Amino acid sequence: MSKILIIEDEDAIRRVLKKILLEEEQNYIVEEAEDGLLGIELIKKNNYDLILCDIKMPKMDGLEVLSACQKLNPDLPVVMISGHGDIETAVETMRMGAFDYISKPPDLNRLLNTVRIALDHTQLAQENKQLKKKVSKKFEMIGNSEELEQIKSMINKVAPTEARVLITGENGTGKELVAHWLHEKSERNKGPFIEVNCAAIPSELIESELFGHVKGAFTSANKDRAGKFEAANGGTIFLDEIGDMSLSAQAKVLRALQENRVQRVGSDKDIKVDVRVIAATNKNLKDEIAEKRFREDLYHRLAVILIHVPSLNERRRDIPELIRHFTEKIAGEQGTKPKTFDDKAISILEQLDWTGNIRELRNVVERLIILGDQQISDKDVKQFVQLKST
Structure with a gap:
């Protein structure tokens, strides 16, 4: 469910915008702010998917709100609401990074179409962030x-x-x-x-x-x-x-x-x-x-x-953390509950000569997870791993 904030000093315009959005079949959550300062405070405290913001307002105008929004969340789309005399300013806000602008009084179809496109943009940005996190996690340095x-x-x-x-x-x-x-x-x-x-x-x-x-x-x-x-x-x-x-x-x-x-x-x-x-x-x-x-x-x-x-032999203190990381990752890949390594098992693994480095450690952890009990002990390590002295 998408969350939208309307920042508008005119009560009548706020009511019209809110009514239009709430009657939409998408079941939007719509909140209001009567000036720019209050709007920024709400943006700091909540996660919104879209901002509808008037240009001419007391205390803080729309340009200042837009600038602050871009610093707080550059991916948050801001649609500016402009009066007939504000068109040039509205165009300027587009140069500043606004998603779009809507003229007063708002046209129903134009408003809803802009809102849908902006929310699609938000969803895409969020999906891209999640994808990037997955990529970054894949290449995480443990x-x-x-x-x-x-x-x-x-x-x-x-x-x-x-x-x-x-x-x-x-x-x-x-x-x-x-x-x-x-x-x-x-x-x-x-x-x-x-x-x-x-x-x-x-x-x-x-x-x-x-x-x-x-x-x-x-x-x-x-x-x-x-x-x-x-x-x-x-x-x-x-x-x-x-x-x-x-x-x-x-x-x-x-x-x-x-x-x-x-x-x-x-x-x-x-x-x-x-x-x-x-x-x-x-x-x-x-x-x-x-x-x-x-x-x-x-x-x-x-x-x-x-x-x-x-080499892994030169950074042995990272081995316990690497074991935990591989254990969770392998469990996720296999769709099983993560197994645990007891202290003695980890101690033995820390002392091995890792000629194959991290790649070899990962293979050994996977072998122990497949062949060992729910808690992998030093006996499991001795049974299933060819021990090598350092």
Whole structure:
């Protein structure tokens, strides 16, 4: 049920607006405020889906109310109510961010149509927020160890900039999470986040995957195809396992970084792109440079900011929290009641040598949940987990 606030100093207009809305089949909840100051106080205390606001009012006019609303809740649609002499001002409110305006006396169909559209906008904004929360939760960074807090602090500093970032660390440590958070906290977060696993793409196809190709460029090129750099335009491209990229593709990535342009395979036409590049690797790229397998000039282009993700063995104090997180997540996926780990079981898991890092811990927790009792004990850990000394 949608909640609407009418801010209007004329009693007669308020009554008409309220009557029209309450007679609508949607069963709206309608509240009133006789001036802008009272309206703002109500907005601070309640969650409204729509505001109908007069422009000319004592104490605080509609422009001030609109400005305050945008600071309190930018997604809350505000429809301005204007007299015949207020049309120019009403147009100005649209420039300031008002959803729409309605002239006095209000036309029934115009009012209800505007209200429905505005409420649809509110619902869509709320759904987008929920979706974004789900995405953010999917890539949540769990733990409060000093090592993880340092990474979070670095992300907060670097994300709002356009600086390129090279993320290093062992397999399974969470390099992908760092890349997602750099994008989420950047000015590009409304743009695409395109991920390319350079190790998973055959070397003969990596250039086509990154830069696209034109019809006839090679045997199976039946039509023109845009590459990942074009797909990431306006957003972020994440080059995972970049240490496995061929030297030929590295040269083209270097050109893309230098000139913000790419060429599709089989074409000599430049395509302008605007992307932020984040790369990751589990290799020591300086060793790869020494072995002539990685371009030094590309390394320096990518490694403007270096973020090293520690292994799970280096952040053991996060293991109990990670176990709780995986336990709840797995229970949600399986539709079952979450199991619990007793202190002795957690203590043993904290002491293991986690060569597979967080990915391995997640697999072990899932195995114990499937095979263990409702409360998982040290005996369950010893029975179902191959113990490894640190």
